[in-house]
Amino acid sequence: MEAAWQEKNYTIADFMSQKITVDDDQRLSQLPLHSRQLLASKFHKIGKSILEQPEGTKPSDAVVWLQKAFTLADPLEDNVAPGVAELKVTRAFFVAGSYDRAEATLEELIPSIDASPDHASSAYRELRWLRLATLKRRKAGDAALLDGPADHAPSTHCLEKALACRGTGEDCVDRLLLSLIFHCAKDEDHERALKSVETVFNSLCQAEVELDTVPSTACLTVRSTPPFSNADADRSPTLQLLWQYGDRHYHAKKWTEAANWYLAGSHKLFRVNSPTASMKCFRKAALCYIEQREFARASTVIRRCPTSEAKTHYVIFIIAIHQGLEVEAIRAIREMVEAPDFDRNMLLLATQISHQSEMKGVLLSVLETLLKTLNLDNSGETVVEAMTLIRCIIRLALALLVEPTANRITLIDTVVNHFRTARSLTEAACARKAMSLITKDVSWLWRTAYNCAVQGCSEWERCEQRIANLFDIARDLLEALCQTSPVDLDSDMYCHLVNASFSAVSGYGDDFTYRIGIVEQSSAVIAKIVECKKRIVSIMEKGKVQKDDEVLRMQYFIYTLQVFEAEFLTRAKSWVQIPHLVEEIINSGPLALGTYEAVADILWVEKDCPINVLYGCLEALLRASLDHNHLSVEKFSRWLRAICTIILARNMPEDRVKAIGYVEQALTVIEDSHDTDEPYPMDERQWLLATSYNTGTECLQYVL
Secondary structure (H helix, E strand, C coil): CHHHHHCCCHHHHHHHHHHHHHHCHHHHHHCCHHHHHHHHHHHHHHHHHHHHCCCCCCHHHHHHHHHHHHHHHHHHCCCCCCCHHHHHHHHHHHHHCCHHHHHHHHHHHHHHHHCCCCCCCHHHHHHHHHHHHHHHHCCCCHHHHHCCCCCCHHHHHHHHHHHHCCCCCCCCHHHHHHHHHHHHHCCCCHHHHHHHHHHHHHHHHHCCCCCCCCCCCCHHHCCCCCCCCHHHCCCCHHHHHHHHHHHHHHHCCCHHHHHHHHHHCCCHHHCCCCCCHHHHHHHHHHHHHHHCCCHHHHHHHHHCCCCCCHHHHHHHHHHHHHHCCHHHHHHHHHHHHHCCCCCHHHHHHHHHHHHHHCCHHHHHHHHHHHHHCCCCCCCHHHHHHHHHHHHHHHHHHHHHHCCCCCCHHHHHHHHHHHHHHHHHHHHHHHHCCCHHHHHHHHHHHHHHHHHHHHHHHHHCCCCHHHHHHHHHHHHHHHHHHHHHCCCCCCHHHHHHHHHHHHHHHHHHHHHHCCCCCCHHHHHHHHHHHHHHHHHHHHHHHCCCCCCHHHHHHHHHHHHHHHHHHHHHHHHCCCCCHHHHHHHHHHCCCHHHHHHHHHHHHHHHHCCCCCHHHHHHHHHHHHHHHHHHCCCCHHHHHHHHHHHHHHHHHHCCHHHHHHHHHHHHHHHHHHHHCCCCCCCCCHHHHHHHHHHHHHHHHHHHHHHC
């Protein structure tokens, strides 16, 4: 047969092969083992030669010879698995290039081999790989390829063999692992695929394998845009590949599958060369659960992540926002700012999220943090941004104040503090002559501060100091606006300036009444009063206010401030300054007559007031009242009695002469008020009579 084939007598060779394999079947079974092996090898050699020299032959002819070779070789094996003969026939079809017939044969074999419990046998693995090779030769699509070895046993087996052979040659564990992940990613059974991946990772950990850290071109073929940038991703190609498949599911809105792929990257296998891999994987998985609206699972996953990075706190913030946990969200923002890798863009995103969630308390905290992180340099754009943030914060805090459950004191302090910040920025802008950049902001701020203070006078209890601060800030902002304005402002602006200044001083004085005996604070209030008087006088002298009623009101402001000053000078025991104040009041004109009585009452009830100070002030006030003919008879009698008592107590001749003059003046008043509605008090008349008689008797005795 072989000689006929070599002489190219193909018909004779074929005839002889038929005789051997078909007609002499019983005789073949009686041949020795080595003879049968030799015969099978001859058939296999002839079949291969047909493929190598196809001229005048057909691939199907080679299949016939190879099939006969496998038929002769089958009985030589001791344990023949079911379908082995058919598998070898299929192999013959594959070698011959008859891929359709090979695939058809495989389709018949797969159900029987799948039913076999021995999936680790060589026949089972060979069937799977042969089918995959056949599909590739036919250039089948992805759908057909996915129907291949879906249980990943061949890849797993190859990886196990590679682990067993490590150190004896080229280490291909990394390539096989990437191949396995590629294969598992195409599996429609997601749980089975990830279970296979986890099993392989556990095997690698047990074998103490260190993965390659050089990026592989295989993993770079999958491109996507993850929820977090991969610019800082670890260099492990396996880890990057896991993330890229997770990204594919993420953008396909398969949140659970994406989370599972990300969590696969948190395996301890990657912690040696990629210490930060777990944190990134946990954050990515938490974002997937957030999209799935499984906030409890997201919270559980993110708690496994260390809190040393700002990105972790950002994810915690998002979870807290979705769960409506305001306190936790605010805490996450504060801790995020303290992290070493903090990026201010995170606060911008947090601002948008807080606004969309309508959680005003969280939004207020985020805006305040955003303002604190703003680099306040000499740039005009920075000042404008800061002013915009301050306006948003103040407006939001005022909106929260009207809510029934609001913490009023804390919110009021927040408003006042941010108004102070705005004042500081305004002063800095004025110094740099950049006021024009924030003119509109300052205009809004002073009006808001003024209105808040006015509203606080009727609604905020025990907040006198805070209200006074708001008036003070409104005055400073308005004053800066007036000083830097290129045109003359309306007189109403200056009226509001005076009102704010007077109200601020009044608030400081009212707040001081709850803290008696503090000399330092009295001095501070006195300085504010003096400054306020000078400011009002300056506005009046410059003619900034034209209306008569406004001018009159400002004059009364000055008189009231003089009374405040007398009261605080008395409390501060500044007796030297009181005569100067009284002289200032007397020179203020007839409209200050009401001030005379108020200052006199303050000095009269003060027990520590020196006699000479009391006498000088009462005498000056009494004379001024008489000159302007404006004083009640009752107070005149009381003041005159005090003055005469002080004078007579000195027991000097010139003092007695003064006393006689005052008594004569009293007699004139008694006569003028006899028939009026306010006659001279009877007890004061009796005192005058007794004092005059006794003083005259003393003088007579002195003469005799």
